[in-house]
Amino acid sequence: MDYQLIWVLLIAFAVFAYVTLDGFDLGIGILFPFEKKAENRGKMMNAIAPIWDGNETWLVLGGGGLYAAFPAAYSLLMTAFYVPVIIMLLALVFRGVAFEFRFKSRDHTAHWDFAFAAGSIIAAAMQGAMLGAFIEGIDVQNGHFVGGPLDWISPFSLFCATAVIVGYALLGAGWLIMKCDGPLQGRLRAIAKPAVIWMAANLGVVSLMTTYLNPAYGERWFSTPNIFILAPIPLITAGLLFWLWHAVKRREKTVFGITLSVFFLCYLGFGITLFPHIVPPIMGFREAASPDNSLSFMLVGAAILLPIILGYTAYAYYVFRGKIDDAGYH
Structure with a gap:
């Protein structure tokens, strides 16, 4: 068995699960500043209150899996991204505290609303900035990171940060459109329409910039016959974005599903661009992997x-599948 490839796919799955599942509840926090009514903000938080902490399980699985299965890559990436990782984790802590305290501390609801929104925006921005810096590549010599603590900040990484913020906001809007009704749903539809256009523009710019960052990236997408084999990915993505813009006007469940599909195709394109590098552009996943006996041993635990994790996640979403109102789910 190719244990190295299996673990690459497992970690890729965990990261995608985190991006999509925690992405939409981060998106709800990003949308908080656009809703001024405290009762509507309460509905927005209630829409994810039973499931938000389970969504973050995938972050632990992805990070822990990278540490155990590809320690050389983990060492380089954590050294390069230590600052944004710490900022992201602190932001997630503020979000978690806001969940617990907002409904208890009636005299300081506005402060916890700010903590929830700020934590969500900062966490999403750090994830986007790390994504951009990861695509650009880190400065490695003789197997060691030799860059500075702020090398992750660049025009491209900042643009990726805004792209992730907008994408998460659209995921959150899609979830809330499905879970809410009435005037709140109408306002969310009004927010989502320009967000679709902004997201489409961001995706186009990030995709084109990525192909120019490294000649190998452009070669992979634009060489023959790759250009014909891979062309369906951007074409289908464009079609889904067009469908999403129309679905926002009148659909409920469709908006969230289409947005998830767009995220999946973007993630697939990201993987195709960088594969087989796990620390682009200098380290492949095979040279970063642990020994096969370690990978096979850990695979037993992962198989259990x-x-x-999938079962309790599916059960939680099934139990809390209804609409949300002032009293909670119904």
Whole structure:
């Protein structure tokens, strides 16, 4: 068995699960500044209150899996991204505290609303900035990171940060459109329409900039016959964005599903661009991997735990599948 490739796919799955599942509840925090009514903000938080902490399980699985399965890559990436990782984790802590305190501390609701929104925006921005810096590549010599603590900040990484913020906001809007009704749903539809256009523009710019960052990236997409094999990915993505812009006007469940599909195709394109590098553009996943006996041993645990995590996640979403109102789910 190719244990190295299996673990690459498992970690890729965990990261995608985190991006999409925690992405929409981060998106709800990003949308908080656009809703001024405290009762509507309460509905927005209630829409994710039973599931938000389970969504972050995938972040632990992805990070822990990278540490155990590809320690050389983990060492380089954590050294390069230590600052944004710490900022992201602190922002997630503020979000978590806001969940617990907002409904208890009636005299300071506005402060916890700010903590929830700021934590969501900062966490999303750090994830986007790390994505941009990851695509650009980090400065490595003789197997060690030799860059500075702020090398992750660049025009491209900042643009990726805004792209992730907008994308998460659209995911959050799609979830809330599905979960809410009445005037709140109408305002969310009004926010989502320009967000679709902004997201489409961001995707186009980021995709083109990525192909120019490294000649190998452009070669992979634009050489023959790759250009004909891979062309369906951007074409389908463009079609989905067009469908999403129309679905926002009148659909409920469709908006969230289409947005998830767009995220999946973007993630697929990202993987195709960088594969087989796990620390682009200098380290492939095979040279960063742990020994096969370690990978096979850990795979036994993953084979037991993954079905359990998927099972309780699916059950939680099934139980809290209804609409949300002032009293909670119904």
